[in-house]
Amino acid sequence: MISSDNIPIQASLAWASQFKTDVNQTAQEFQQLRQELLQNLQSIQSRTTVTDSQCSSSAVMLDDSADEEERFQQVSDDIIQEHAITRQPALTVFGANSSGKTSFIQRFLGIGNILPSGIGPITARIVQLTYAPGNQACFRVYKTIEKLLIEHEGNLSSFFSNNQQPDWESITNILSPHVKRPTDINEKTKEFNEWAECFVEVCLPSDILSLGIDIYDTPGFLSDNR
Numbered sequence: 001m002i003s004s005d006n007i008p009i010q011a012s013l014a015w016a017s018q019f020k021t022d023v024n025q026t027a028q029e030f031q032q033l034r035q036e037l038l039q040n041l042q043s044i045q046s047r048t049t050v051t052d053s054q055c056s057s058s059a060v061m062l063d064d065s066a067d068e069e070e071r072f073q074q075v076s077d078d079i080i081q082e083h084a085i086t087r088q089p090a091l092t093v094f095g096a097n098s099s100g101k102t103s104f105i106q107r108f109l110g111i112g113n114i115l116p117s118g119i120g121p122i123t124a125r126i127v128q129l130t131y132a133p134g135n136q137a138c139f140r141v142y143k144t145i146e147k148l149l150i151e152h153e154g155n156l157s158s159f160f161s162n163n164q165q166p167d168w169e170s171i172t173n174i175l176s177p178h179v180k181r182p183t184d185i186n187e188k189t190k191e192f193n194e195w196a197e198c199f200v201e202v203c204l205p206s207d208i209l210s211l212g213i214d215i216y217d218t219p220g221f222l223s224d225n226r
Contacts, residue, residue, distance in 0.1 A: 014211050020089065020212065089212070089213050089214075090213065090214045090215070090216060091213060091214070091215045091216070092215075092216040092218060093105055093215065093216065093217055093218065094218040094220075094221075095220060095221075096220055096221055097122075097220035097221065098220065099220065100117075101117075101217060101218070101220065102115045102116070102117040102122075102123075102217055103117050105129070105215055105217050108208065108215075109129065109206045109208050109209060109215065110206060110207070110208075111129075111168065111204065111206060112166070112168025112169070112171070112172065113168065113172060114168055114171045114172045114175055114202070115127060115172075115175070115179055115217060116176065116179060116180040116181075122180065122181055122220075123179050123180055123181050123217075123219055124181050124187075124192075124195070124196035124219045125178075125179055125195075125196060125198055125199065125200050125219065126145060126199055126200070126216060126217070126218050126219070127179055127200045127201075127202060127216065127217040128199070128200065128201045128202065128214055128215075128216050129202050129204070129206075129209060129214065129215045129216070129217070130201065130202070130203050130209060130214045131203070131204075131205065131206060131209035131210045131212070132203035132204055132205065133205055134157060134160030134161070134166075134204075134205045135157050135160070135161075136157060136203065137155075137156035137157045137159065137160050137203060137204045137205065138153065138154060138155050138156050138157070138203050139153065139154050139156060139174075139175060139178070139200065139201065139202045139203065140152070140153040140200070140201045140203075141153065141178050141198050141199070141200050141201075142198060142199040142200075142201065143197070143198060143199075144197055144198070144199060145197075145199040147199065147201070151198060152178065154174060156171055156174070156202075156203075156204060159171050160204070160205060166205075171204075175200075175202065178198075178200055179200055182195060196219075
């Protein structure tokens with residue numbers, strides 16, 4: 001259930017999601033119209049009869065037409081690439097240690113307390129929260145933020161299998177080894193740096209995430225007051 005305090009934010013996210021959908025649809029329609037136009041141009045060229053007396057001038061005309069067709073295709077490709085939105089909008093939360101970043105995210109999304117929070121540095125990994133229906137809920141730990149190699153993954157769908165409140169506590173216990181800063185590794189070692197470089201993706205149901213937005217929780221940094 002979304003708090004009434006979040007209704008304006010929800011409305012803004014819904015508008016952004018609809019805008020993204022409209023832009024993508026327009027780009028696809030433009031691409032289809034362009035393809036039809038190019039096919040018509042090719043059809044016209046194939047029906048063009050070049051007589052002996054017109055051979056030289058027609059050859060130049062056809063060459064120019066081919067150049068224009070290639071230029072048109074390149075320009076339209078650039079337009080589609082520039083305006084088609086393929087990635088979801090994202091909200092990244094960052095700030096000093098113990099400033100309430102994680103608590104804000106969890107309350108905002110209504111996902112219990114599945115991520116560690118508290119006084120001082122608690123985690124050192126970036127966590128991406130993205131939408132998935134209950135029967136597809138899962139998590140993945142990637143070697144790096146580029147998501148090229150999965151180091152670990154797990155299924156969370158069993159905790160969303162009925163209409164009752166999800167078992168957030170069990171989800172917390174499963175995620176904890178992958179998101180909570182390890183206490184048995186020296187922070188100044190290569191081993192810790194390699195651990196911290198891993199990127200965690202958590203896919204789960206949430207009314208806010210279902211609007212088509214990803215939220216990133218980042219490790220805190222020390223402020224001048226600490």
